[in-house]
Amino acid sequence: MAKSGVAFSSFSMPNAVYRVSAVALIFWSIFHFFSSFISPSLITNEEAQAKARVELAHKIETAELGRDGFKTLSKDYFRDFYGAEECGLSSTDLYNPHINADGTLTRPYCANKQKLLDALSGGGRIGFNSPFHPLDCEYRWFDPEEICMILDRFDAVIFIGEQRMTSHVYAAFNSLLRKNLAWGGLKNWELNEQLRQRCRCESQYTNPQCGGGSVGVSDHYVVDSTEILDAKEExxxxxxxxxxxxxxxxxxxxxxxxxxxxxxxxxxDILVTYHKTAKPVPVILQQGLAHGFNWDKTTKVMDAILRQVEKREPNPNHRPFLWLGPTSAGHLKPPGVIIEQGNNALHHFTVELGKRAKDRGLDVLNLFNLTLQADSYDGTMYGQEVSLTTAMMIINWLSRVESL
Structure with missing residues (x-):
């Protein structure tokens, strides 16, 4: 009994308390070590949803307002693009879909190609230079790797248009595929150090020394994808x-x-060289400025291009066409051409040529609304932001073109 009493008394002493605590701590650690391997399925659905709601609430609460007043919750697709910080450009400046309080899209993605084109043609901006919003449904912004998968569905993609207008769109298309906002549309290996600094970001679109300008000025824009491949091989x-x-x-x-x-x-030559399989060769066609937005002259150009492509590819399913409507007139449009190229004339041209294009089986993407509240540096041409948005709209169309 004495030994028993001593033993009991020893547990009553202060140092015994520490021993008990140590034992309890060991058992607690062992329990949590093994519980870490327990399947997460033991976490109830209610708990998971509650956690997600807390995380989303924090995300919405800390999100910054975009230029249109909506919360900027979409990811920045330019986050790892060269020149994004230098150019001061985030994809959320251009693409910021409406988000509900629970983080879901306010509107669904466009269900098919025609609804996509109608939404893109009929959308608008909530404020000058704010992100563009389609009319009734959402379009997508694709990562460069996703753009590659879209392109793999075709034998080739041909942009056909005027040097000043369409070259800007194709330059932006190249910037997306090169992940380069600083000079992604340019043959940078041709530029000396002075031009390399001068032709960066917005300037690659607005400075006539860089490319895409009127006849008689330097043109350092990439003309086709073989130029990049040839430069690398050399x-x-x-x-x-x-x-x-x-x-x-x-x-x-x-x-x-x-x-x-x-x-x-x-x-x-492009069709003979690259159209080797049953995969389609999409054609993006844009005309108007060089012909003073004359309806009949522009239609004759459209018909000539259609006839030329049909000679090599009679199956319309293998030669999808997209008619790219003109941009609107900015406030710097020169007074001498405001009657022929002002927004009233441009609106009528957009409607009439859209009808003629559809009568010929072409898809139509109008850019009038996209540019109506966007900044034009000369009243006619638009810079990097509009060009990148237009290029991504074309990629959305390409993603809906049927292929093998």
Whole structure:
């Protein structure tokens, strides 16, 4: 009994308390060590939803307001693009879909190609230079890797249009595929150090020394995807190759009516060289500025291009066409052309040529609403933000074109 009493008494002493605590701590650690391997399915659905609601509430609470007043919750697709910080550009400045309080889209993604084109053509901005919103449904912004998968569905992609207008869109298309906002549309290996600094970000679109300007000025824009591949093979300081370069894409410029024979031959050469399978060859066609937005002259150009492509590819399913409508007129539009190229004339041109394009089986994407509340640096042309948005809209169309 004495030993028993001593033993009991020893547990009553202060140091015994520490021993008990140590034992309890060991058992607690062992329990949590093994519980960490327990399947997460033991966490109830209610608990998971509650956790998600807390995280979403924090995300919404801390999100910054975009320029249109909506919470900026969409990711920045430019976050790892070269020049994004230097150019001061985030994709959320251009693409910021409406979000409900629970984080879901206010509107669904467009269900099919026609609804997509109608929504993009009929949308608008909530405030000058704010992100563009489609009309009734949402379009997508794709990562460069996703753009590559879209392009893999085709034999080639051809941009056909005027040097000043369509070259900007194709430059932005190249910037997305090169993940380069600073000079992604340019043949940077041609530029000396002075031009390399001068032709960065917005300036690659607005400075006539850089590219895409009127006739008689320097043009350092990439014309087709082979130029990037050739420069890499020649060991030039390319700086930014494509994320993928498996499918040819290029720009054929047209600035006259009737269409020059050499231009038609360029289109034919692309089809002969690259259209080797049953995969489609999408064509993006834009005309108007070079012809003073004359309805009949522009229609003749449209018909000439259609006839040329049909010679090589009679199946309309293998040669999808997108008619790209003109941009609106900015407030700096020169007074001498405001009657012929002001917004009243441009609106009528947009409607009439859209009808004529649809009568010929072309899809139609109008850019009038996209640019109506956007800044134009000369009243006619638009810069990097509009060009990147237009390029992504075209990629959305490409994603809906049927293919093998």
């Amino acid at each position: 060991g030039l300081k390319l700086g930014a190759p494509y994320v993928c370069n498996r499918v040819f894409h290029g720009l054929v410029t047209i600035n006259s009516e009737p269409v020059a024979a050499g231009t038609l031959e360029d289109i034919d």
